[in-house]
Amino acid sequence: METYIEKIDGVTTVKFVGRLDTPAAQEVTQEIEPVMGDASGTIVLDCSEMTYISSSGLRIFLSLRKAAAEKGGKVIVRSISDDIRQVFMMTGFLNLFQIED
Amino acid sequence: MIDTKAPNPNYRLLLHNDIKEINRLTGFIEAIGEEIGLTTSVTMSINLAIEEAVTNVILYAYPFGTDGLVYIDAFRHPSSIDFVVSDSGMPFDPTAAPEAKIDVPLEDRSIGGLGIHLVRRIMDSVTYRRSEGKNYFTMTKNI
Numbered sequence: 001m002e003t004y005i006e007k008i009d010g011v012t013t014v015k016f017v018g019r020l021d022t023p024a025a026q027e028v029t030q031e032i033e034p035v036m037g038d039a040s041g042t043i044v045l046d047c048s049e050m051t052y053i054s055s056s057g058l059r060i061f062l063s064l065r066k067a068a069a070e071k072g073g074k075v076i077v078r079s080i081s082d083d084i085r086q087v088f089m090m091t092g093f094l095n096l097f098q099i100e101d
Numbered sequence: 102m103i104d105t106k107a108p109n110p111n112y113r114l115l116l117h118n119d120i121k122e123i124n125r126l127t128g129f130i131e132a133i134g135e136e137i138g139l140t141t142s143v144t145m146s147i148n149l150a151i152e153e154a155v156t157n158v159i160l161y162a163y164p165f166g167t168d169g170l171v172y173i174d175a176f177r178h179p180s181s182i183d184f185v186v187s188d189s190g191m192p193f194d195p196t197a198a199p200e201a202k203i204d205v206p207l208e209d210r211s212i213g214g215l216g217i218h219l220v221r222r223i224m225d226s227v228t229y230r231r232s233e234g235k236n237y238f239t240m241t242k243n244i
Binding site for chain 1: 120121123124127141142146148149152153156201203204207208210212213215218219222
């Protein structure tokens, strides 16, 4: 898993490339620490090249969502695959996130 | 060595209790999926359920800093496949975990509990058995 973080005009985009499985989630948790601490703006989670997510990855998404809610920010999940949409559906995540194509 | 009374599994993977070992799981499940002709979506969901079960064992079954093993055995039947995750760690029954609350507002959503929830949603049945100092968690997927 590669994670790319950029902040442009107040919008933070985190792009996940590859499999967000448990070992990857442990690394990503550290990498997105600054984003978690700066959750008052808009955070876009770009999943266009994310091929898999397990509960450890879902926890990261939920933690970001909660941090944004506390600080008045918002989280947009962009371009999830059908398989990942299925995982979001099974876990009730479709109701928690603004999801864009 | 699993229960000697049980038939030999059709497929077996042995992992150490190191979270990086999860990387070896994908190839194992994909090979099974290909051999029995599952779609990539079904294979991915099975991979997800097994990852959740195995992650629990790797992170919690053995005392921190001690070496331990986890077996993943797959038994093929005419219309289903059983995946048995076994270990010699502390007794732990994943089927006893409470249902995750997923239809609640954001502020009430718990960060934990999603792993076993996914296992229950993906698999058609799950059973747990403790025998001769080992945990056996069996997940059955109808195919």
